[in-house]
Amino acid sequence: MDQPDTPEHCTSLGQPPAQAFRPIIPPREPVEVPRTEPVEVLPRSPSPAPLPQDTALSPFGASLAPVLLELCDGKLANIIWFRTAWQRGGARTGYATWTDDHGTLDAVVKFPVPPKERRWLVQLSADDVTPRVFAHGSELGGYDLAWVVMERLPHGPMGTAWGAQAYELIAEAAANFYARARLIPMGDPPRPNNWAQLLKRSKQSISKDTIANSQRWRKALKAAGKQLPNWLDVWNARDTGFWCHGDLHPGNTMSRTPAPHGPAVLFDLAGVRQGHWVEDAVYLEHLYWAAPQSLHGAKPVKQIAQHLRDYGLPPGHNWPELANIYRALLAMTAPVERHAYNGSTHTAAALTALERLI
Numbered sequence: 001m002d003q004p005d006t007p008e009h010c011t012s013l014g015q016p017p018a019q020a021f022r023p024i025i026p027p028r029e030p031v032e033v034p035r036t037e038p039v040e041v042l043p044r045s046p047s048p049a050p051l052p053q054d055t056a057l058s059p060f061g062a063s064l065a066p067v068l069l070e071l072c073d074g075k076l077a078n079i080i081w082f083r084t085a086w087q088r089g090g091a092r093t094g095y096a097t098w099t100d101d102h103g104t105l106d107a108v109v110k111f112p113v114p115p116k117e118r119r120w121l122v123q124l125s126a127d128d129v130t131p132r133v134f135a136h137g138s139e140l141g142g143y144d145l146a147w148v149v150m151e152r153l154p155h156g157p158m159g160t161a162w163g164a165q166a167y168e169l170i171a172e173a174a175a176n177f178y179a180r181a182r183l184i185p186m187g188d189p190p191r192p193n194n195w196a197q198l199l200k201r202s203k204q205s206i207s208k209d210t211i212a213n214s215q216r217w218r219k220a221l222k223a224a225g226k227q228l229p230n231w232l233d234v235w236n237a238r239d240t241g242f243w244c245h246g247d248l249h250p251g252n253t254m255s256r257t258p259a260p261h262g263p264a265v266l267f268d269l270a271g272v273r274q275g276h277w278v279e280d281a282v283y284l285e286h287l288y289w290a291a292p293q294s295l296h297g298a299k300p301v302k303q304i305a306q307h308l309r310d311y312g313l314p315p316g317h318n319w320p321e322l323a324n325i326y327r328a329l330l331a332m333t334a335p336v337e338r339h340a341y342n343g344s345t346h347t348a349a350a351l352t353a354l355e356r357l358i
Contacts, residue, residue, distance in 0.1 A: 036102065036134065038125050041071045043139035065092075067141040068109065075099050075135070076149055079109055098134045098149060106154070107134060111147035117270040118146045123184060125150075129176045130266055153265055156254030164296030165260040166250050170284070171300060173264035174248055175307035178277055181243035182313065189240050190274045195232060198333045199225055205335040212344055213351055217335065220351060223358040224332045231325045238276045238322055246271025248280040249287055277304060278319055282326045289349035328357040 069076055081094040098107040108131070113121075118136055125133040132151040140147050158166040199221065206217045245252075245266060252268040255261065281301040288295050301323045305315040316322070334350030 036100065036132070038122050038133040039135040040122075041135060041137035043137070064111070064141045064143075064145075065094075068111075068147065071137065071140070072098075072135055072149065076107070076109070095152060096149070100134070105134075106152035107149050108152045109147070109149050111140060111145055113146045113148050114270045115146055116272060117268075118148055120181075120269040120272050121148055121150065124177075124180055127176070127180050128263060128265070129173055129180055130269065153254035153256060153267075155256065155258050158250040158253045158255065158259075158264060161259035162250075163260060164298055165262075166253075166264075167284075167295060167298035167300055168303060169255070169262035169264040170248065170250065170253050171281075171303035172262070172307045172310075173253060173266050174245065174277070174280055174304050175311050175313070176263075177245060177266055178242050178308065179311040179313055181272075182241075184243065186241065186243070186274055192232075192236055193329075195329055195333075196228060198336060199228060202333055202335040211335060211338075212348060216355070217351055220354045220358060221332060224328065224354060227328075227358060231328060234318070234321060235325050235329070238278075239316055240275050242275060242277045244273055244275040244277065244280045245269070246273050246280070248284045276322060277308065277315070278322045278326055280304070282323055282330065286327065286330050286350075286353075289353055290345040324357055327353060331357065 065079055065081075069079070075098055077097050077099065079094045079096040081092055083093070092109070092111055094109045096107045096109050098105050113136075115138075118138075121130055121133050122136055124130040131153055134149045134151070136146070136148040138144070138146050158169065162169065203218075203221050205211070206214055206221065211217065247268055247270075248266075253264040253266055255264055278301065281304045284300045285295075301319075305319055308315045331350040331354035334347050334354075338344070338347045
């Protein structure tokens with residue numbers, strides 16, 4: 001497998017030893033939003049009811065707004081609801097204002113919120129890496145429905161206005177996230193993906209569907225199958241002592257300062273999971289396989305590795321090899337995942353990447 005253009009090459013395999021230390025947290029620019037402790041509103045119902053499953057019940061969310069205003073004791077006001085393309089049923093997101101001892105601040109109201117996302121927002125609220133949470137709860141109107149009121153970030157999501165600087169800011173924010181989250185206890189190691197089964201599905205997809213470059217795909221997947229056991233020996237021994245964001249890309253980053261400045265602030269934490277930081281970095285990179293010019297020359301894997309060092313976290317002795325292996329794993333499963341990305345364009349770029357890596 002090709003080595004990336006980096007002075008750090010893998011010299012041995014296996015999982016690095018656990019590090020018993022606290023990460024270094026470099027100072028950032030002062031943040032104007034006060035560091036207030038999130039207010040948890042305790043359930044008022046002893047046994048909250050399950051959330052209604054009728055996805056056509058669109059007025060449901062709006063009907064709970066007066067309940068939320070009451071729960072927040074007059075601090076929440078001026079809610080203006082809006083819907084995003086991915087919201088379903090009674091889900092609601094709105095702009096609002098939040099008034100407390102520090103004054104009146106712009107806020108975002110969101111419900112329902114996945115329990116995992118609420119937990120991470122609250123745990124990292126005092127840091128600069130995620131939006132500040134003003135209030136949150138697990139019950140609304142007698143329903144088992146989590147909600148948050150959090151800081152409204154004024155700039156972003158990060159896009160063309162930031163240019164290449166966006167990826168540098170995202171890399172720094174990712175390293176900041178890993179450093180802060182490192183202090184949060186972990187559970188059992190994550191269950192490995194069944195990559196052999198995913199490879200089989202890719203081969204079946206090539207056989208059943210009309211896909212460009214099918215002969216090249218068959219040859220590349222056959223070669224990948226031969227190398228897969230060796231890849232997995234290394235991949236399954238990686239250090240999984242990181243909390244990964246799970247969906248790292250510019251659309252999930254905003255800023256408190258105008259473009260092209262930062263720092264970047266991460267949101268959409270519903271996919272946080274235990275793993276290796278390379279998973280986030282290569283995921284971000286692979287989104288641009290079909291349009292590498294959009295990265296403006298950025299190298300997310302190298303940039304995150306460097307920022308990890310800035311935060312006192314060693315990126316690992318074999319991170320270049322792990323990055324290449326994860327690139328190959330994502331590339332070989334592109335025929336299965338092609339409908340989730342830019343169709344044939346992304347699939348063709350994935351084939352080129354796989355041919356380079358095998």
